[in-house]
Amino acid sequence: MTLEARDVHIGYRDHKVVSALTLQFEAGKIHSILGPNGCGKSTLLKALGKQIQAAYGTILFKNSDINKWSRKAFARELAFLMQVHESNPEVTVRQLIEYGRFPHKKKFERLNQEDQAIVDQAITLTHLADLTERTVDSLSGGERQRAWIAMALAQQPGILLLDEPTSYLDIHHQLEIIELIKRLNVERGITIVLVLHDINQAAMISDQIIVLQSGRLYDCGLPRNVITQKMLRDVFNVDAEIKVSSESEAISVYDFRLIKG
Amino acid sequence: MILALLSVVISLGFGAVSVDVRSILSILFGNASSDYYSIIWNIRLPRTLVAVFVGINLALSGALLQGVMRNPMADPHIIGVSSGAGLFGTAMLLVFPAFSHLLVPVAFIGALASALLIYMLAWDKGVSPMRIILAGVAASAFLNSGVSALYTFYSDRIQGAVSFMVGNLSAKSWGHVEIIIPYSIIGVILALLSAQRMNVLLLGDAESKSLGLNAEGYRLWFIAISALLAASAISIVGLLGFVGLIVPHAARLIVGNDYRILLPASALLGVAVLCLSDTIGRVAFAPIELPVGIIMGVIGAPFFLYLLRKKRTT
Numbered sequence: 001m002t003l004e005a006r007d008v009h010i011g012y013r014d015h016k017v018v019s020a021l022t023l024q025f026e027a028g029k030i031h032s033i034l035g036p037n038g039c040g041k042s043t044l045l046k047a048l049g050k051q052i053q054a055a056y057g058t059i060l061f062k063n064s065d066i067n068k069w070s071r072k073a074f075a076r077e078l079a080f081l082m083q084v085h086e087s088n089p090e091v092t093v094r095q096l097i098e099y100g101r102f103p104h105k106k107k108f109e110r111l112n113q114e115d116q117a118i119v120d121q122a123i124t125l126t127h128l129a130d131l132t133e134r135t136v137d138s139l140s141g142g143e144r145q146r147a148w149i150a151m152a153l154a155q156q157p158g159i160l161l162l163d164e165p166t167s168y169l170d171i172h173h174q175l176e177i178i179e180l181i182k183r184l185n186v187e188r189g190i191t192i193v194l195v196l197h198d199i200n201q202a203a204m205i206s207d208q209i210i211v212l213q214s215g216r217l218y219d220c221g222l223p224r225n226v227i228t229q230k231m232l233r234d235v236f237n238v239d240a241e242i243k244v245s246s247e248s249e250a251i252s253v254y255d256f257r258l259i260k261g
Numbered sequence: 262m263i264l265a266l267l268s269v270v271i272s273l274g275f276g277a278v279s280v281d282v283r284s285i286l287s288i289l290f291g292n293a294s295s296d297y298y299s300i301i302w303n304i305r306l307p308r309t310l311v312a313v314f315v316g317i318n319l320a321l322s323g324a325l326l327q328g329v330m331r332n333p334m335a336d337p338h339i340i341g342v343s344s345g346a347g348l349f350g351t352a353m354l355l356v357f358p359a360f361s362h363l364l365v366p367v368a369f370i371g372a373l374a375s376a377l378l379i380y381m382l383a384w385d386k387g388v389s390p391m392r393i394i395l396a397g398v399a400a401s402a403f404l405n406s407g408v409s410a411l412y413t414f415y416s417d418r419i420q421g422a423v424s425f426m427v428g429n430l431s432a433k434s435w436g437h438v439e440i441i442i443p444y445s446i447i448g449v450i451l452a453l454l455s456a457q458r459m460n461v462l463l464l465g466d467a468e469s470k471s472l473g474l475n476a477e478g479y480r481l482w483f484i485a486i487s488a489l490l491a492a493s494a495i496s497i498v499g500l501l502g503f504v505g506l507i508v509p510h511a512a513r514l515i516v517g518n519d520y521r522i523l524l525p526a527s528a529l530l531g532v533a534v535l536c537l538s539d540t541i542g543r544v545a546f547a548p549i550e551l552p553v554g555i556i557m558g559v560i561g562a563p564f565f566l567y568l569l570r571k572k573r574t575t
Contacts, residue, residue, distance in 0.1 A: 046467075049471065050470070051467055051470055051471070070473075071470065071473045071474070071475055072473035072474075073473075074473065075471060075472050075473030076473070079471060080467070080470075080471040081471070082465075082467045082468070082471075085464070085465055085468065089463055089464060089518065090517065090518040091460075091517075091518060091519060095519065096464075099460065099461055099464065099472060100472070102457070102461055102472045102473065102474070103472055103473035108454065152471075155472070
């Protein structure tokens, strides 16, 4: 088990956001966290990524408490990308990606050829070769998201945490990111944990779906077991049709309707 | 680089008595027989060296603060580090004039104390750049009113304190150079060695944590370096405004936002700007010498407004 939460409670001040969560994230799989706004998805992801501390309970990474990991060692194993970046720095795409090597370097060590090769590889994987000399703040939304993902890849993490990587993107760029994530998982064996809003996209790529409701675990498991009409009604307060393709077991959810009253 | 060296030479050459370049060089290389020896060696060289180090310190201090706060408007003045040094410095000059030889350490303590105070005021389970700036502005207002109160109570002794508040390079001796050099060297080395970490910190708190950098720890670290640099400069030349604000900006326009390049560029530009401003101050209305702080303000304020307007249109 690469990442594991045991009876985790997380709160800001007196306000509990996540309670009594026990979850397992198997290595080499894609895990999507779903749930309505304010259900604690991002908070959970932040705790898993050592961005915030759990108030109670333990989070284990590679079988040891993440609080015992040094920040730098942790960053060599796990990369965390948040939804909105505080700033889009006026540095070139290549420079941004080079920062991904930071946790692998000693205090004043410079990048060597090996690092450059890893950066090149991240650029190729994310199809950014034409944009390396552009500055990050001049990119479009989709290009920018790929640049940040490339930076995370340069960290060479075994596990990648992504908070709503497709929000604010048009459908083409959403699919581009979703495909990239799938490819990283299949080709590189990177474990992925991501927060998503789009149920169909989650169903498309995930091995495990985790549904949160008011900070508690509603259900988790295979997409076809978790994505049900009952779940949509209970958690999102919507009705929808669900079609399961007979050959591929792919799920599509359509014809969403609000449940009123 | 060239600009910085040139400005130093200009600063040495111009003044009530003009000295040509060749004489300056020969004096610098140890020729004590020249007629201008005492002017250059005893008066202009220490003054210029003070300007050099003050320029470096203030420019680096501003560049670091702008990075830490992720805010282009941050400088030692605006976030209150200067007013801490100002209040303590003024108090020394006005209330305990007998101890004025302790001015530098006291002003330094003032700057560090106000930096820490601001950091604590802004603390709320971590520190956000926005809260630091707000706390800094509030603390600045508070400390500055303390300065004004001192002026009112001790209006008879105000003479020396005014030049401290305006920022002045006149009558700087080798003693001043010796005071500022150690702070400068330590501050510059620490700042330059930390440049790459500043780059990472600039990505944002969550991003730098994700890259394995302790964001809050390094923010405090950079504020401390910046306070060290600013305080040592302020305690010698007084409250010199705008160098810390303008110079890093101008440098950023020229070399970009990579701190490994930006820091040295700011330092050199700081040297050039301060030396030239001081030279202008000495020469423009000769024989009256304008304090360099006034020149900086006159040039600095319009430039600041220009940046504001440019920011709005882009």
